[in-house]
Amino acid sequence: AQSVSQHNHHVILSEAASLELGCNYSYGGTVNLFWYVQYPGQHLQLLLKYFSGDPLVKGIKGFEAEFIKSKFSFNLRKPSVQWSDTAEYFCAVTPNTGFQKLVFGTGTRLLVSP
Amino acid sequence: DTAVSQTPKYLVTQMGNDKSIKCEQNLGHDTMYWYKQDSKKFLKIMFSYNNKELIINETVPNRFSPKSPDKAHLNLHINSLELGDSAVYFCASSQSGTYTDTQYFGPGTRLTVL
Numbered sequence: 001a002q003s004v005s006q007h008n009h010h011v012i013l014s015e016a017a018s019l020e021l022g023c024n025y026s027y028g029g030t031v032n033l034f035w036y037v038q039y040p041g042q043h044l045q046l047l048l049k050y051f052s053g054d055p056l057v058k059g060i061k062g063f064e065a066e067f068i069k070s071k072f073s074f075n076l077r078k079p080s081v082q083w084s085d086t087a088e089y090f091c092a093v094t095p096n097t098g099f100q101k102l103v104f105g106t107g108t109r110l111l112v113s114p
Numbered sequence: 115d116t117a118v119s120q121t122p123k124y125l126v127t128q129m130g131n132d133k134s135i136k137c138e139q140n141l142g143h144d145t146m147y148w149y150k151q152d153s154k155k156f157l158k159i160m161f162s163y164n165n166k167e168l169i170i171n172e173t174v175p176n177r178f179s180p181k182s183p184d185k186a187h188l189n190l191h192i193n194s195l196e197l198g199d200s201a202v203y204f205c206a207s208s209q210s211g212t213y214t215d216t217q218y219f220g221p222g223t224r225l226t227v228l
Contacts, residue, residue: 032213032214036219042221043118043219043220043221043222044204044206045219046216046217049214049216051213088155090157094213095213096213098212098213099145099162099164099170099212099213100145100162100211100213100214100215101159101162102159102217103159104156104157106155106156107156107157
């Protein structure tokens, strides 16, 4: 069975700092990878996803993530965070076959101070 | 024009009671999901329906019974509520349920069992 680890549970940054949130997964086959975000008081929504091709994926609001297959990682990055990026970030994985069955990491709470 | 809606938003009840949570999506999607998010924010799939057919049924007590009267609705009924059922329950939907889909989440229902 697949599993997902997000190493940073809480991250505090100042505005304009660079962000990198770690995500590692465990699965024996090919996977699809996702980052979802939950802004305070809002629904979970998709930031970006990777299926195949270029391992560097760009998402909404200036976020990107890089899939490194040899490291089973899919880290999320943003060069310069804003106060509005304060949110909970979830990495998720599903096998690259059949119906989607997302397995989520435990989430990283990001607080950006103005 | 909410895409995925859930009712109620909050539910407080006594142990042993039976309760239902309703979910509706107006996106025209074929697949719907129920997730449970525990107090540590860990999000775990419970059930998924595709065209009203159950396709994912995780290890969930049989006190939990999903029902999909049509493609736009997926309700969750819980019998004999226990303290451990306290959590936030999220409904989601996606186009076809395949591994490439983006899931759209509802706002969540916070269930508190006293």
